[in-house]
Amino acid sequence: MERFEPIVAIDVPDKRKAVQLFDRLSNDTDHMPIIKIGMELFYAFGPGIIKQAKERGFKIFLDLKAHDIPNTVERAMAQVGRLGVAFVTVHAAGGSEMMKAGLRGLKQGAAEARNSVPKMLAITQLTSIDEEILHNEQKINGTVMESVQNYARLADESGLAGVVCSAKEISAIREVTNPDFLCITPGIRPDLNTHDDQKRVVTPKQAAEMGSNGIVVGRPITQSDDPVAAYKEIRHEFFEGENAD
Numbered sequence: 001m002e003r004f005e006p007i008v009a010i011d012v013p014d015k016r017k018a019v020q021l022f023d024r025l026s027n028d029t030d031h032m033p034i035i036k037i038g039m040e041l042f043y044a045f046g047p048g049i050i051k052q053a054k055e056r057g058f059k060i061f062l063d064l065k066a067h068d069i070p071n072t073v074e075r076a077m078a079q080v081g082r083l084g085v086a087f088v089t090v091h092a093a094g095g096s097e098m099m100k101a102g103l104r105g106l107k108q109g110a111a112e113a114r115n116s117v118p119k120m121l122a123i124t125q126l127t128s129i130d131e132e133i134l135h136n137e138q139k140i141n142g143t144v145m146e147s148v149q150n151y152a153r154l155a156d157e158s159g160l161a162g163v164v165c166s167a168k169e170i171s172a173i174r175e176v177t178n179p180d181f182l183c184i185t186p187g188i189r190p191d192l193n194t195h196d197d198q199k200r201v202v203t204p205k206q207a208a209e210m211g212s213n214g215i216v217v218g219r220p221i222t223q224s225d226d227p228v229a230a231y232k233e234i235r236h237e238f239f240e241g242e243n244a245d
């Protein structure tokens with residue numbers, strides 16, 4: 001099973017803080033994480049911030065969670081394909097037509113820029129959603145697990161590389177998807193007493209045991225007094241000591 005280096009979500013408001021984290025995570029670690037650039041940094045600093053991370057040797061997970069009509073997503077993904085990133089995200093709730101259009105655009109943009117095609121991942125149910133929100137606000141019957149499983153099947157059928165989900169749903173997803181389908185899992189907390197706004201959380205070790213292909217971790221690293229030490233500890237837990245820093 002393919003397992004990626006931990007994906008560190010650099011959810012910070014200013015460029016200086018972001019670059020400081022890039023420097024520390026590239027200079028002070030033997031195994032560099034994948035860097036996740038999300039809406040906060042990208043809306044403020046655009047492709048330039050990706051370039052700054054790439055210059056330090058990082059692979060980039062660009063998390064803009066596209067969710068729009070198929071034509072708009074196709075055209076947006078054509079632009080993303082030109083940026084030379086490793087992963088991109090779309091919402092499975094946009095439907096199979098949207099996901100297929102996004103993939104088409106991504107491949108076209110990547111080919112034009114002679115980049116390799118980024119892995120496209122579908123958001124299933126955000127890890128901040130629980131059954132109460134599913135039932136009362138989204139008006140979806142059934143369990144979170146069933147909804148996530150349904151979206152994963154749809155993403156796999158649409159040709160995507162994988163999904164973003166909680167590690168808790170991996171075994172249900174594996175029942176309905178191709179063997180090499182990726183499950184990338186945020187909602188990671190080394191200390192399960194600290195949830196923040198996350199609802200479906202597991203530890204790095206539990207994520208590994210549940211078959212996660214890669215963990216996404218933000219605040220437990222970026223808000224730590226020592227982000228490098230926190231990263232190393234989380235990485236060590238995920239890889240259970242093998243190959244660890």
Ligand SMILES: O=C(O)c1cc(=O)[nH]c(=O)n1[C@@H]1O[C@H](COP(=O)(O)O)[C@@H](O)[C@H]1O
Pocket residue numbers: 009011038063089123125126127128164165186187188196198216217218219220
């Ligand atoms: O797509 C994501 O990365 C994502 C999906 C999801 O369901 N839940 C989720 O938390 N994320 C992202 O994962 C990161 C989690 O951050 P922390 O809760 O600080 O570890 C954030 O950047 C979220 O945007």
